[in-house]
Amino acid sequence: SHTIGNARCTRFRERLYNQSRNGQPDNTLDQSYASQLHRNCPRSGGDQNQFFLDFVSPIKFDNSYFKNLMANKGLLNSDQVLFTKNGESRELVQTYAYNQELFFQQFAKSMIKMGNISPLTGYRGEIRQDCRKINA
Numbered sequence: 001s002h003t004i005g006n007a008r009c010t011r012f013r014e015r016l017y018n019q020s021r022n023g024q025p026d027n028t029l030d031q032s033y034a035s036q037l038h039r040n041c042p043r044s045g046g047d048q049n050q051f052f053l054d055f056v057s058p059i060k061f062d063n064s065y066f067k068n069l070m071a072n073k074g075l076l077n078s079d080q081v082l083f084t085k086n087g088e089s090r091e092l093v094q095t096y097a098y099n100q101e102l103f104f105q106q107f108a109k110s111m112i113k114m115g116n117i118s119p120l121t122g123y124r125g126e127i128r129q130d131c132r133k134i135n136a
Contacts, residue, residue: 008049019077070097
């Protein structure tokens with residue numbers, strides 16, 4: 001679903017400047033794309049600056065996101081590794097990049113599956129108000 005949406009600079013800054021905690025950028029990130037990101041996501045400051053997850057067609061639901069990953073232009077490291085770290089997920093990225101209709105079909109099936117998940121509530125779990133932390 002990252003074909004539409006934004007991420008703040010704080011969510012990918014390490015990828016630009018210190019990916020492996022060695023002061024170096026992520027070597028899987030396309031250099032021209034990295035240069036564009038540097039302009040509005042400096043080493044410090046600009047934390048709330050937002051960037052499109054899919055800069056090619058940011059408000060259109062399509063398969064450009066997957067094409068971006070194949071060009072090493074995924075904004076988030078967690079997205080880019082779908083193409084760089086695992087043969088099975090790499091194959092899916094390529095399939096969806098080349099076949100938008102299949103992506104649409106599979107996405108619809110996945111959304112239906114997710115819609116049928118019964119969340120754990122009460123003493124068994126909670127629906128978080130902020131996905132990054134347990135409710136107070």
